[in-house]
Amino acid sequence: MMTKTFAAAKINLTLHVTGQRPDGYHLLDSLVMFADVGDRVRLEPADAISLEVKGPMAAGVPADASNLVWKAAALYDLPVAITLEKHLPTAGGLGGGSSDAAATLFAMVDLTGNTTMPEGTTGLGADVRVCLARQAARMRGIGEDVQPVEGVPELHAVLANPGVAMSTPEVFAALDEKQNDPMPKRIPRWRGAWSAIDWISKQRNDLQAPALKLAPVIGDVLAALSALPGARMARMSGSGATCFALFEDRGEADAAADDLADAHPDWWVTAATLR
Ligand code: C5P
Numbered sequence: 649m650m651t652k653t654f655a656a657a658k659i660n661l662t663l664h665v666t667g668q669r670p671d672g673y674h675l676l677d678s679l680v681m682f683a684d685v686g687d688r689v690r691l692e693p694a695d696a697i698s699l700e701v702k703g704p705m706a707a708g709v710p711a712d713a714s715n716l717v718w719k720a721a722a723l724y725d726l727p728v729a730i731t732l733e734k735h736l737p738t739a740g741g742l743g744g745g746s747s748d749a750a751a752t753l754f755a756m757v758d759l760t761g762n763t764t765m766p767e768g769t770t771g772l773g774a775d776v777r778v779c780l781a782r783q784a785a786r787m788r789g790i791g792e793d794v795q796p797v798e799g800v801p802e803l804h805a806v807l808a809n810p811g812v813a814m815s816t817p818e819v820f821a822a823l824d825e826k827q828n829d830p831m832p833k834r835i836p837r838w839r840g841a842w843s844a845i846d847w848i849s850k851q852r853n854d855l856q857a858p859a860l861k862l863a864p865v866i867g868d869v870l871a872a873l874s875a876l877p878g879a880r881m882a883r884m885s886g887s888g889a890t891c892f893a894l895f896e897d898r899g900e901a902d903a904a905a906d907d908l909a910d911a912h913p914d915w916w917v918t919a920a921t922l923r
Contacts, residue, residue, distance in 0.1 A: 650692045651758040655751035656682040657736050658743030658779060659805070659892055659922055660885045662851035668826040673774075673790040677830040679848070681784045681803065683920035687734050687744060689717060689751040691759060694729040697721055705734035705916075716749035716772055723766040724756050737916050739813035741886030746775035753780065775886075784923065786835060801841045802923055804901040808873055808908060809890040809916040810865045819887035822858035841896040848894065849881040859888035866891065872912065876904035890916075 660678050667675040687703070699718050701711045709732070712718065721728050730752065736744040749772045757763055769776055774791035784800040787793065831851055838844040860866050866889050873882035873893035878900035882893040895901040898921060905919035 649759060650690065651755045652688060652690045653751040653755045653758075655687040655689055655744070655747040655779075656684070656782065657686050657807070657920070658747055658775060658886070659683055659807075660741070660853060661848050661883070661892075661922075662831055663853040663855055663886065664830050664851065665820075665823060665826060665828055665854040666830045669790065674820055674826065675789060676787060676791065678787045679784070679797065679831065679835065679851070680778050680787050681800065681922040682782060683742075683805070683807070683922055685735065685807070685918050685920045687732060687736055687748050687751070689748060689755055690731040690733075691721070691728045691752065691755040693759065694727055697727045697730070699730045699732065701732045701734060703733035703735055705737055709734055709738055716745045717752045719772055720749040720752040720769070721756060723753075723768050724760060726756070726760055728756070728759070737809040737811070737813075737890060739815065740809050740890045740916075741814065741884065741888045742807075742890050743775040743779060743886065746773045747779045749773060749776050750779035750782075786831075797835050799837050800923075801838055801844050802921055803841055803844060804895040804898045805892045805920045805922055806873060806876060806879070806895070806901050806905045806908060807885075807890055807892050807916075807918050807920055808869050808912070810863075810869050810912075811914060811916065812863045812865060812889045814859060814863065814888045816887040818862060819855050819859050822861055823855060824858075828852075828854050845880045845894045845896070853884050855887050856884040859884060863889055865889070869915070872908060876908060878904060
């Protein structure tokens, strides 16, 4: 038996850093949605665990036991041959590694029929929990507190990454003020994309300023996204360098993504629908 799962890109529409724990991890308050673009994970029972990495973004991705998909599969007794097809930029603020790990866990559930997640899943990475939720969610604590947010309208986006890999610990270290305001207590029930984007635009990504210090090209990405026809707002996701612009209409996002890709052939650019 062989099983395939989709590892959706995770977008932090907001990311407020509200404190730091004594162990150095940061407390977050983040609204997360998932895109219809992502990586693909394929698993097949085998004599021993193995990993092949392919796809347009495979360069530099380790195909050994250090990869999160390997670590996730190794939580089970069943050895599997893993094929990971990378479409998302790595170290790009889209939670690719965490989403790949979550997709591997779902595939292992499929193969083993065992629906209880093994111990050690959260140790794989701070974003694995939210990637297991696979739906719009509010993430708090250091990522372990995940509450699904119901009734969020579909949003459309252009995602752009200038090809610089960001180190998440370095971006956190470059953040001067660790105690920032959380999001409002209640996330409203929006009547449509327009009001959702209006609310999101009033929130922040506290990692955007420190990431801009480390990689000024992120400023060019944000400026280019903001200038796209139909773009309502632009912001960075996670610790960067991928940024997103939000649209109310998928057709507008598709046209804008084509324009941006033509203007910046060296950037990774795609339109996406967020759910
Ligand atoms: O858990 P993950 O490997 O995704 O996190 C990468 C690094 O980002 C951590 O080692 C830590 O330095 C930083 N981090 C943090 N606070 C979080 C999540 C990650 O400081 N809530």
